[in-house]
Amino acid sequence: MSHGHSHSHGGCSHEATDVDHALEMGIEYSLYTKIDLENTECLNEETDGTGKTVFKPYEKRLDHSKFVQSDADAELLFNIPFAGNIKLKGIIICGANDDSHPNKVKIFKNRPKMTFDDAKTKADQEFDLTRDAAGEIEYSPKVVAFSSVHHLSLYFPSNFGDDNTRIYYIGLRGEFSEAHYHGVTICNYEARANAADHKDKVFDGVGRAIQ
Incomplete structure (x- = not known):
């Protein structure tokens, strides 16, 4: 009997750990609440305003009813101002498990109103992306380089071969401080x-x- 009880207890403990992990991730990936969404822009979005919808709670990262899709080609460029300063520690890029998923991101800090021409210059950091339909892969920017950021630009130059790029969720993890x-x-x-x-x-x- 005690052995059975031990198994049952272990199962409950495991479930609790999963819930705790989800809650913890939701708290850590809450920088979206510090984005100045009114002044956030996404260049080459197929439908106006859809770029802003990918900044949402971590627990809604798998909600595919809201997404942004590129228009003329595969490129997407986000200009993201914040309500203060952030220290960026992690990024999650969630797309479909197909060729529309972006395969690279270039990250620029404190360069408002970037254009596609600006985005061709050397980035502060860039990552080759893996298809991530579950929103489980975190990319870790250099904390020293992204310790005092009031504006973030994310440039997605290409995908895995589709004509258009589609993104469901962009998660940002880090610390926030008010502007004084x-x-x-x-x-x-x-x-x-x-x-x-x-x-x-x-x-x-x-x-x-x-x-």
Whole structure:
């Protein structure tokens, strides 16, 4: 009896581990919530606005009802601004298990409004991709190179042989920090402090210095 109980307990434990892993991945791959989607653009998308739909929760990576497909040829270029700074640690690219899956990605940091001509230049890093219909393969960018990123561009130049490239999910893992504007805060504080606490003569001197 005890042996049977042990097996049963092991099964429950294994299931719990799977659930925990999914939850953990969902938390780690939450950088999509920090994307400025309103200003995100995808060049050469067949249908306007569909490029933004691939940035979604990890648990919805296998939802094939939303995807982006290239239009004139196999190329796709994403320009992705963030609401602050990120440290990029991992990328998942999920497509179909066929020739429409992209076979390469070039990654550029902090170069807003990139064009296809810009994307032909040397990238900060690039990866040869494997077909990944399950969203299980993670590519790890160099953390040193991607430690302070406020804008990310992803260029997919080709696929495995289809006329058009299709992507269902792009996952981004890493750390996020708010953008701070210390200079503005300090300037405002000094102006208020001088006006309230200092004599006119001193304040005038500071005023002239600020001007």
